[in-house]
Each structure stands twice: as structure tokens, then as C-alpha cells.
Amino acid sequence: MPELSINALRVVRAVAAHGSLSRAARALGYSQPAISRQVSAAEKAAGQPLFVRGARGVRTTRAGELVARFATETLAGLDRLDERLDELTYGPEVRVRVGAFPAANAALLPFALARALEQQPRLTFALTEASSPQLVHQIISKRLDVAVVASGPGLTQLALEGLRIAPLPGGELTVGVPSGHPLAAMEGPVPVRELAHASWIVGKGARDEPQFGAWPTLTDPLIAFRTRTWHSRFGLVVAGLGICVIPDILAPVVPENIALVRVDDPNWLGRSIIAVTRNDGVETHEIIVRALREPFEGGEPSTPERGNGVFQRNPGVV
Numbered sequence: 174m175p176e177l178s179i180n181a182l183r184v185v186r187a188v189a190a191h192g193s194l195s196r197a198a199r200a201l202g203y204s205q206p207a208i209s210r211q212v213s214a215a216e217k218a219a220g221q222p223l224f225v226r227g228a229r230g231v232r233t234t235r236a237g238e239l240v241a242r243f244a245t246e247t248l249a250g251l252d253r254l255d256e257r258l259d260e261l262t263y264g265p266e267v268r269v270r271v272g273a274f275p276a277a278n279a280a281l282l283p284f285a286l287a288r289a290l291e292q293q294p295r296l297t298f299a300l301t302e303a304s305s306p307q308l309v310h311q312i313i314s315k316r317l318d319v320a321v322v323a324s325g326p327g328l329t330q331l332a333l334e335g336l337r338i339a340p341l342p343g344g345e346l347t348v349g350v351p352s353g354h355p356l357a358a359m360e361g362p363v364p365v366r367e368l369a370h371a372s373w374i375v376g377k378g379a380r381d382e383p384q385f386g387a388w389p390t391l392t393d394p395l396i397a398f399r400t401r402t403w404h405s406r407f408g409l410v411v412a413g414l415g416i417c418v419i420p421d422i423l424a425p426v427v428p429e430n431i432a433l434v435r436v437d438d439p440n441w442l443g444r445s446i447i448a449v450t451r452n453d454g455v456e457t458h459e460i461i462v463r464a465l466r467e468p469f470e471g472g473e474p475s476t477p478e479r480g481n482g483v484f485q486r487n488p489g490v491v
Contacts, residue, residue, distance in 0.1 A: 325444030343422030
């Protein structure tokens, strides 16, 4: 039997799976003529037709079914061979299950995982997004290895007894306003009284999720919109339909046409962000925690540079 190429095996497997030359071409990123040539080469190698063409696509012959099954087994074996060779060169892959509340999942965690991969390229991650109480429960029940959670006024008290905790940067709150808003032009942090008559865009979700409503110490604020996602909140702010509370850990991913202003409020006690692991954690879990804490180390500021009470973004700092 003439040699069947690896590319031909991939094409036969894709055509058999999709039942169509055109769909297989889209799945593999090839042109349809290239797919046809590979099928012809495979049929020549097999010495008999592998597919029967019809108006609605193709179907496999008995020989086609045999070759497609062989292709699946062979390609899976080649993938395993690649993995074993990588392990010989770089060491085995290590899977870490990491979770965070939505705002941390959007900026703080991705940058930390990128730093962790610089130290240990063989790390792989399973990511979870949930409320802080749910994340702590998953740590306790051993469904997560590392969790980033929020603690403070207005949030559900967390059951952290017996767990290892490490403080993280970014617990401050800011207010997001359109870049041309009067609050963005004020010198220094904005006095909280300036927020009293603002229209607010607030979060919407389960009871134990951090909602990031109006500024925490305001009484009877005017709520203009409630929306679940940060993208919706950002869009409403940019459109000039209100302002919203934004944790400073989101600064690197906030649109440039939103100004993040600090607030002068002596009655606000603040919130904290912490990394939570079990006491039986392994070194790879500590790599993640250190990467999350990295902005703290060396006494460097944990948030972007500020001027006139407005964040000046630096995407390299979280």
C-alpha cells in the first residue's frame, strides 16, 4: 500500500466527521480544492474509493470508515507522542484549578497567570468564575486549588477558618465617568458629596455576588440602570447615561474613554482582595499566589499612576 500522509489522514477524518468536503475545508482552514486533492491522494494510497459523492455531501464507503477510524487512532497516538516529547524537554504539564469573582477574573487574574507561565511554562489552568462564598466553598471541597475572593463591608462574611490567605493588591474602589464629565476635571480626589445627585449604573446578579452598586456610603442614590456584565456598564457610561463604581483592579481593561476618579470619603472603610488556598497546597499553587501578589512585592504601588484624582492607565500594572 502506498504511503498515507499525515495530512491525508487528517483530511479523511475531517471529511468523514463532517460529511462534506466544504465543511471539512472550513474546519481545517484549507481550500476545497486542497481537500479534494488530499482525498484523491488517500484514495490512491488505499486503492479504492473512500467516499461516495452526492448532491448533499459525501458518505464513507466501508474502506472509508476503516481509514477514518485508523486516522483517528493514529492521529491521537501522534498527539500523545508530541506530549511525551514535550515532557522530556520541559517536564510534565501541571493542571491548576483557579477561580475568581468576575472583576478579578477580568484583569487581576489573567495578568497573574501570564506571570506564572513565565516561571513554569508547563502549567495549564481550569478557570472558574463565581461569587466569593461559592469560591471558598469550592476550595474547601477541593474543587479549586486557588481562589481570588473579596471581603469587606456589604459583602457576605467568608468562612476562612483553616485556610491559607494572602492579601492581594487592588481593593480600592473608583468611579467610572465619561472622559469629558465634570468629575474627571476636578483636582484631587472627588469629595463624596459630589456624587449625591448622580445617576448610577449598578450591577445585577445573585444575592451573594458583589454587585458594585452606587457608591457604598450614599443614601438613597438614583439608580438609572441595572445590568449584569461589565461590558454593558462600560457602554452605558461611555454613552453618558450614568456613572458607575469600578474596582481599581479593572483599570487595565477599562475603555480609554472612561475616566476613573478616586473618591474622598472618610466613612468608607474599604474592601480587601485575598488569595485563598488550602494548607495542603503544592508549590505550583504557591507560584500562582506569588504571581497574584507580585505588584505588592518590593514596595511598588499596586495601582496605576494617578494625577488630579484620575487614573492614568498603564496596562502593564495591575
